[in-house]
Amino acid sequence: MRLSWTDLGKARAGKADGRRVEITGFVLAASALGGDERFLLMAEPGCCPGCVPDNPEAVVEVLARQPMKRADGAVTLDGIWRVSADDQGWRYQLHDAVPVKRLSRRTLMAASSLFCLPVPAMAQATDGMAVDLHSHAGNLLPLSFGRGSSAAVAEPMRQGGVAAISLAVVSDSPIIKLTDGRLRPSRDPRPGELYAFSQRSFPALHALAREQGMPIIRTAAELRAARAGQPSLIVASEGADFLEGRIERLDEAYQRWALRHLQLTHYRPNELGDIQTEPSVHDGLTPFGAEVIRRCNAMGIVVDVAHGPFELVKKAAAVTTKPLVLSHTSLTTRPAAWTRRILPDHARAIAATGGVIGIWPVTAYFPNVVAYATEGFARMVDIAGIDHVGLGTDQLGLVGGSAMPSYADLPQLAAALRTRFNAEETAKLLGGNFRRVFEASVR
Incomplete structure (x- = not known):
């Protein structure tokens, strides 16, 4: 069991x-x-x-x-x-x-028939252009609190063929706790608290990038040029709580910290809107949330609606002039309270903006990399289309295990995807779709 x-x-x-x-x-x-x-x-x-x-x-x-x-x-x-x-x-x-020992590559190859994977596919290398839509790799969260030490990011990316990751600070971290099996806000933040935390988190991300020799991507051209031989980072924030209702802080984050990927909400209903895991208090997106989306479109910041309920997504889609990203989730057809998964209409709303949905490797839903590919990716493609699905590992951010715990495991995912998709389609799923959205959003 x-x-x-x-x-x-x-x-x-x-x-x-x-x-x-x-x-x-x-x-x-x-x-x-x-x-x-x-x-x-x-x-x-x-x-x-x-x-x-x-x-x-x-x-x-x-x-x-x-x-x-x-x-x-x-x-x-x-x-x-x-x-x-x-x-x-x-x-x-x-x-x-x-x-429970993980299967070695040799064991996987020997047992490939059990997974319906041909042996040649298991040996297939990636193209070195993969992009992860959402990550906390490198132990960034503890580093943001001034604790612990960094973990390897660049080398596993090189091994697996990952060119770039959206590495996210978590703007509501000081007030979030695991309560009754769910991550929830434990209290209201003190005035200025979450902004002050961001002023420790963003420098920690930049320090991690310097330590591991990873360039920070600021322009669409830099992402076009990114390859796994020199892995790169896109500065992201999971939740815009650090703005604390002040739009000028978005400009500051763009200019000072190279923020290029902003998720509106996280585990706290904030000044921008509601979340999937708490009761609605804003009926989706707030006027300030709409203002932030318009400002992101104008400046060149990817807008991410992960953790937002369907009402927020519909309103965001009506406001944005650029494609939306929903960086980490998976498909469900059964509505459930407080789920982070999405229904088909939710997925179609993202696709209708030209956007991309990152698939989560949560082992509770996808117990291995084969299920991750053939159930997670394939089912979302059936609903949203091949141009609107991507990789969203949430590495070191999952509450539970991951079907792809290391970037070095990406060739196994690529091989599993090739049982359902051709080479061009697989390249889209593993990075091409997000590259297109990034280029449409970032100057």
Whole structure:
């Protein structure tokens, strides 16, 4: 049985008591160093004990069968699930836990018939022009708080053939917490707090770029020239909360920090509009949100409506003169409360602007790279069209595991896509579509 982090706190996790389960998560940085047998597993990366969520149902205490080596990214563990009725300590434990090994490339090639992948496709290299619409790679979020150290970004990109990524600061981070299995605003921000946080986050992104020798893309021509041999960054912000209702701060971010990709909202209904995971308070997009879209169109900033509900997207589509991006999501046909997935009409509204939708590699939806390609990408193409779908990994930002945890894994995704799409179509999905939108939006 496989559990996802959204199961915690719900009946499905309770009914799993005593059963053998699999779960994917991140080992707390202060734990499992040098081979521990007892440590904590969380839905997203942490860098210190203070990063542990307050909610006892949002953490799994792991009791391993034997000492385990620390993993740099997400790990999948198999063990006996235990649910405690005690209010003291953690609600969930995983006993007799062992790591589930990822398949090596050789193993994947040997087992390719099981995945309907021909062996020649598995050996296929990418064209070195892939672009990720949304990423938090390099441990940017902890770095924005002045904690931890950076992780490799450029080298995995070179290995996988990724030319550029939209690397996002998270503007509402100081007030967001994992609560009852969902990321939610924990309080109202203090005046100036989120702007001040952005003045630490943007410099952290630039420092990461310098450290790893990654150029920052400022123009359409620079993205056209970008190749995996020298990976590049597009400065993005997940949420425009740092504006705090002041449009002049958009100009400042453009000029001072090279902001070229702006997501309007994140996990807080803000001055620009509503979000998918909280009740509506603005009926979609606010007048200030419309003003920001018009200013982004004029200046040359990609407008991203990820996390925005359908009402926000419809109003944004009526305002924008440039294609919209929805950088990380996936398709669903079943409406559900607080989901980050989108319905077909939501996807078609993005496509109608000439925009692109980034597909999320969430393992709860796509347990492996083959499902990610043949269900995630292919189903969205069926709805939105081949010109309107792209790669949106949300690397190191997922609450849960990733079907493509490293950029070095991109050739596996490319091979899986080639079972459904030709070479030209695959190139569009892995970067060409976003390059077109970027060129239409950025001078």
